Amino acid sequence: MADEKVGRSRNKVLTKGVMRYGRAQMSRRRAVHKRKKTTTPRVEKKPVEFVEKQVNGEKNGGKRLVPVKRKPRFYPTEDRPKRLPNRKGPRKDRAAKLRTSITPGTVLILLAGHNKGKRVVFLKQLVSGLLLVTGPYRYNRVPLRRVDQTYVIATSTKIDITKVEIPEHLTDKFFKKVKLNKRNVKKKSDEIFGAQKESYVVNDERKEAQQKVDGQILTIIESIPSLKQYLRCRFSLDSKQYPHLMKF
């Protein structure tokens, strides 16, 4: 019986945003005056401004008081307005909210890029907010790849990948684009610097990861009739097909 009353509010909602008892009345009802304040006194820690540092050299006095925080060497002439802090944290730490229709194992339709129209399997959302997808490569030549969820249609077709183990090293850093020297070297004089046209080559790490992930998913896909052919086929719109009236 006592447990039911603990945590219950002594106030009532009259209507949206309006409570029965105001602040003063609530204090009285909660018997705040009868409660003892148990607070530990705050110990103020003074910030260390100077630090003693050893200095080399005979005639340098041996040690010196050095300020911990150095004064800025440049003060701007105008005060720029400071951006208000976002309680959620910096942008890079906030992953884009994943659409509820996109869950691990959902078949997605890619809408942009070289692979537009292809149907791929969603694996997981990375820290940056991008989606990690795979074709699988054998079916539609889409490798393990990052994709933005705004350029994707989520279908209602889902496969069960709860038992699929996605390697831990597949992070944003793994998929980050490597800058290549793509400029065509024509003049002989450039050969002195050793500049050569580089083309993208898939490294073995990627191939290994691809085989590891796809090997697990292929068996699951083949157990569902027609799904293999579905993933091999590209999505397209016919006339009289309107995406806003279609159910995916």
Added chain:
Amino acid sequence: MVFERYVEVGRVALVSCGPYKGKVCAIIDVIDQNRALVEGPSTKQGEEGVPRQAIRFKLLQLLPYKIKIAHTTRSKALKSAWDKESISTKWTTSIVCQKLDARKRRQLLTDFDRFKLMKTKQRRQRLIRLCMGPKPKDKANK
């Protein structure tokens, strides 16, 4: 052309617009030039019928069924007259109802379903072509 379906007490009609779209009801009374009082018992299990209400004639599509009721009959008597003529069975087996159902089913197809449908149609067409044999040469174009 002679009109065969008249607005009269007991005429069964299909509601074409609004929250009761696709449902079937009987005209119980005529209110004025534009509106009728209608009510329809449910035709399918689990689906609600059309509750007694005023509906504009423009939203009704008259059907070739009629039940014998007096004007402003109560719901119970309406239901017994409806079942006597077996309007529910007549409606659900009619081509119009089946076409409407097919349209609804097609609308609810997912992308995967549409793919499977396309492949099935292709397979069917290939079988038909096989049965029909090769096309005979057109003598006129020779």
